Amino acid sequence: MKINRRDLLKTGLLSMGSLTLAPYLRAGAFPETALPLDNAGRIYYSPMVREHFLDEMPAFKTMIRIGSNENPYGPPVSAQNAVAKAVTGGNRYAWQEMFALINGIAEKEGVTRENIMMGPGSSDLLEKTALVLFAKGGNVVSADPTYMSLIRVAESAGATWKAIPCKPDWSHDLEAMEQAIDKDTKLVYVCNPNNPVGSVTDTAKLMDFCSRVSEKVPVFVDEAYLEFAQDATGSMVSLLNQNKNVIIARTFSKIMGMAGLRIGYIAALPSTLAEIQKITRGGMGISLTSIMGATAALADTEFQTLSATRNDEVKSYLYESLTALGYSYIPSYTNFVIFPIATEGKTFLSKMSEKGIAVRSFEIQNKPWCRVSMGTLDEIKQFVGALKDMA
Numbered sequence: 001m002k003i004n005r006r007d008l009l010k011t012g013l014l015s016m017g018s019l020t021l022a023p024y025l026r027a028g029a030f031p032e033t034a035l036p037l038d039n040a041g042r043i044y045y046s047p048m049v050r051e052h053f054l055d056e057m058p059a060f061k062t063m064i065r066i067g068s069n070e071n072p073y074g075p076p077v078s079a080q081n082a083v084a085k086a087v088t089g090g091n092r093y094a095w096q097e098m099f100a101l102i103n104g105i106a107e108k109e110g111v112t113r114e115n116i117m118m119g120p121g122s123s124d125l126l127e128k129t130a131l132v133l134f135a136k137g138g139n140v141v142s143a144d145p146t147y148m149s150l151i152r153v154a155e156s157a158g159a160t161w162k163a164i165p166c167k168p169d170w171s172h173d174l175e176a177m178e179q180a181i182d183k184d185t186k187l188v189y190v191c192n193p194n195n196p197v198g199s200v201t202d203t204a205k206l207m208d209f210c211s212r213v214s215e216k217v218p219v220f221v222d223e224a225y226l227e228f229a230q231d232a233t234g235s236m237v238s239l240l241n242q243n244k245n246v247i248i249a250r251t252f253s254k255i256m257g258m259a260g261l262r263i264g265y266i267a268a269l270p271s272t273l274a275e276i277q278k279i280t281r282g283g284m285g286i287s288l289t290s291i292m293g294a295t296a297a298l299a300d301t302e303f304q305t306l307s308a309t310r311n312d313e314v315k316s317y318l319y320e321s322l323t324a325l326g327y328s329y330i331p332s333y334t335n336f337v338i339f340p341i342a343t344e345g346k347t348f349l350s351k352m353s354e355k356g357i358a359v360r361s362f363e364i365q366n367k368p369w370c371r372v373s374m375g376t377l378d379e380i381k382q383f384v385g386a387l388k389d390m391a
């Protein structure tokens with residue numbers, strides 16, 4: 001079953017903006033390409049994965065929010081103080097402060113400041129990269145399952161998605177991904193560690209892959225969760241010093257605990273950034289407060305270590321509890337864990353929501369899974385309690 005956006009426009013339905021049409025509208029602009037729908041008339045999401053949300057988000061204040069991979073310990077106090085102090089300077093644009101932050105990031109990453117572009121969260125940069133690179137269609141190659149933000153925007157710009165199933169250990173099947181590249185491939189997207197499965201891909205193999213493949217097409221490596229992986233995998237940013245066409249995305253939302261403050265960056269070749277900056281100025285969407293908060297958080301390695309340590313402690317507790325309850329799980333190198341469940345996704349979410357708990361469910365390989373983010377130990381204990389009650 002297929003539906004064309006132009007047909008929707010002709011019938012006038014698109015302009016009605018009705019709720020039933022919301023998914024089509026969300027899918028983006030108006031290229032000629034058809035949006036593939038599944039048998040239930042829903043937007044086709046992935047050969048392997050469908051993600052479930054509750055239709056209505058229950059009131060946040062009553063919720064244990066362990067659905068969006070946020071960091072329950074942030075923002076660091078150092079960042080909070082910096083944000084508060086910055087408020088009085090809010091009458092000015094924050095160019096100078098942003099350039100200072102860019103210098104700090106470049107130093108940390110071992111690249112030059114010409115390699116860095118800032119955005120209000122890495123989502124913004126994922127999306128802008130997709131809008132630029134897929135303006136004339138083409139295809140994007142990635143693992144399946146993976147994080148869909150860039151791919152969705154690529155599809156809405158008219159690109160097709162070449163979804164390459166993960167290997168049995170849920171790492172990227174780099175060989176198959178390389179084989180999938182063809183003359184229309186505009187970008188390869190790698191999420192390492194990978195959301196929603198939490199797996200990592202071997203650093204040396206990925207380095208080799210990126211090094212070779214980026215000679216043909218740019219490789220986008222989304223490293224949102226890298227700091228949680230500790231030594232299990234590494235950044236690809238050093239490839240920029242060999243002039244490789246990689247785009248590395250990093251965020252202050254996860255290990256730094258600043259998801260609501262919205263700040264992230266990409267590191268790429270200056271020529272690649274120049275392409276992206278044809279449609280957008282980097283950094284214009286970020287407030288002075290976020291910039292000053294990020295500057296403080298970047299220096300606050302103590303907070304980052306604390307986040308990673310607590311995350312590991314809570315994860316160990318969850319692993320033990322899941323095993324005791326008879327669940328299996330995919331070992332995770334992130335701040336979330338995914339595991340198969342016996343209940344259909346939406347029903348599971350509703351039951352959790354009745355207990356004031358917000359998690360996410362996915363359908364992977366036609367089976368329901370729950371993805372739970374590492375809240376505090378107390379929050380995860382409540383989640384485990386809710387799982388027991390559901391048994």
Ligand code: PLP
Pocket residue numbers: 068069120121122123124147191195222224225250251252253259263264
């Ligand atoms: N990349 C991955 C893999 C993510 O999981 C997320 C958010 O959950 C993001 C990017 C976007 O994060 P943000 O826009 O907050 O930087």
